[in-house]
Amino acid sequence: MIDKFISSAAEALADVPDGATVMIGGFGNAGMPAELIDALIAQGARDLTVVNNNAGNADAGLAALIGARRVRKIICSFPRQTDSWHFDRLYRAGELELELVPQGTLAERIRAAGAGIGGFYTPTACGTRLAEGKETRRIGDRDYVLESPIHADYALIKADRADRWGNLTYRMTARNFGPIMAAAAKCTVVQVRETVALGELDPEIVVTPGIFVKRVVRIAPLRRAA
Amino acid sequence: MKKLDRNQIAARVARDIPDGAYVNLGIGLPTLVADHLPKDREIVLHSENGVLGIGPRPAKGMEDEDLINAGKEPVTLLKGGAFFHHADSFGMIRGQHLDYCVLGAFQVSVAGDLANWHTGAPDAIPAVGGAMDLAVGAKNVLVMMEHLTREGKSKIVERCSYPLTAARCVNRIYTDLAVIDVKPDGLRVVDIVEGLSFEELQRLSGVPLRRLATAA
Numbered sequence: 001m002i003d004k005f006i007s008s009a010a011e012a013l014a015d016v017p018d019g020a021t022v023m024i025g026g027f028g029n030a031g032m033p034a035e036l037i038d039a040l041i042a043q044g045a046r047d048l049t050v051v052n053n054n055a056g057n058a059d060a061g062l063a064a065l066i067g068a069r070r071v072r073k074i075i076c077s078f079p080r081q082t083d084s085w086h087f088d089r090l091y092r093a094g095e096l097e098l099e100l101v102p103q104g105t106l107a108e109r110i111r112a113a114g115a116g117i118g119g120f121y122t123p124t125a126c127g128t129r130l131a132e133g134k135e136t137r138r139i140g141d142r143d144y145v146l147e148s149p150i151h152a153d154y155a156l157i158k159a160d161r162a163d164r165w166g167n168l169t170y171r172m173t174a175r176n177f178g179p180i181m182a183a184a185a186k187c188t189v190v191q192v193r194e195t196v197a198l199g200e201l202d203p204e205i206v207v208t209p210g211i212f213v214k215r216v217v218r219i220a221p222l223r224r225a226a
Numbered sequence: 227m228k229k230l231d232r233n234q235i236a237a238r239v240a241r242d243i244p245d246g247a248y249v250n251l252g253i254g255l256p257t258l259v260a261d262h263l264p265k266d267r268e269i270v271l272h273s274e275n276g277v278l279g280i281g282p283r284p285a286k287g288m289e290d291e292d293l294i295n296a297g298k299e300p301v302t303l304l305k306g307g308a309f310f311h312h313a314d315s316f317g318m319i320r321g322q323h324l325d326y327c328v329l330g331a332f333q334v335s336v337a338g339d340l341a342n343w344h345t346g347a348p349d350a351i352p353a354v355g356g357a358m359d360l361a362v363g364a365k366n367v368l369v370m371m372e373h374l375t376r377e378g379k380s381k382i383v384e385r386c387s388y389p390l391t392a393a394r395c396v397n398r399i400y401t402d403l404a405v406i407d408v409k410p411d412g413l414r415v416v417d418i419v420e421g422l423s424f425e426e427l428q429r430l431s432g433v434p435l436r437r438l439a440t441a442a
Contacts, residue, residue, distance in 0.1 A: 028298035080353035104316030104359030
């Protein structure tokens with residue numbers, strides 16, 4: 001029997017080793033797997049390479065993981081924000097490596113990894129400093145830059161509903177990096193708002209099929225004070 | 227001379243976006259364009275984080291943290307709207323499916339090179355987001371910016387001194403002083419604000435400008 005449900009975030013992340021590459025989904029608060037990140041902080045793995053669109057905001061979530069000096073390198077498109085002070089401090093001190101990637105190239109490199117693609121040519125960043133040192137090629141009447149896939153050991157993502165096979169649906173713009181990160185990691189851990197019985201998800205609306213998912217943890221949404 | 231304010235520049239941009247267009251509005255100043263789109267046109271707004279069909283800002287208290295734009299501001303969804311993941315969203319951009327994108331800029335060169343992501347200052351933390359993808363991918367790249375820096379220097383330049391976002395990508399520039407097309411043979415002035423002569427605009431800009439036959 002296949003049962004990907006795990007009872008706690010701590011259990012779902014217990015085996016993350018030092019030095020792992022971890023993709024973390026979310027764009028802003030939408031789709032950010034906050035409880036999984038908290039569990040990763042509690043778990044203690046160090047020297048991580050983190051893949052996310054940003055480099056953490058304020059003092060919670062990814063910012064807290066960075067602030068606790070557990071991240072060696074971050075691959076992202078937009079680290080600088082008004083409240084990215086943990087990243088800013090460690091980056092300026094030379095204690096955190098940054099690989100800056102245009103957002104669409106970041107998404108496509110993640111997608112390529114999950115789809116078994118060894119590399120791709122994109123027009124994005126041609127002739128800019130983000131293409132320096134990379135192979136370029138003229139195809140037709142345009143110049144393209146060769147980009148490589150980004151594989152990960154773990155992906156931590158947030159979805160809306162899941163069944164025990166790991167089929168997922170998402171909610172609005174919280175989908176963002178979830179489906180592509182799920183496919184790009186060896187072990188994809190998902191936090192969901194709701195778990196449902198097998199057969200309850202309409203197959204026509206499953207966004208991430210369970211083949212891409214290893215572990216599912218239900219995290220009940222916080223009830224806001226009225 | 228009557229310089230346009232931010233909303234007047236946004237309204238001028240909005241006037242040029244036709245019915246049926248798919249449009250991405252960049253973070254910051256370009257977001258204002260949404261408030262000025264003519265009500266009788268159906269224009270579909272795209273946002274990089276994975277949504278088509280963005281509607282007006284939600285009423286206070288009606289925000290949903292799962293429904294945001296690329297600026298991470300709460301938005302609403304129009305009837306007919308759709309959600310998709312990030313790779314599809316940038317596939318739309320890179321694959322030249324967007325009719326227009328509107329971007330801010332530090333500098334635009336006479337050849338249409340765009341610099342809008344990095345000042346190049348050694349202590350600056352670089353951040354690029356989707357700017358490079360939008361600049362190479364949209365069918366029409368519109369830039370919206372103040373004509374002059376705070377020090378009075380033209381932001382339209384012979385060559386960008388800041389790091390490039392993309393080369394030869396800008397189609398039209400909207401500033402507080404003028405609307406200027408980037409053509410293969412140089413810059414053509416489409417509009418000038420009231421009370422500013424072509425000669426004075428030319429002097430302020432510091433790069434060769436030509437008049438459109440119809441321009442004042």
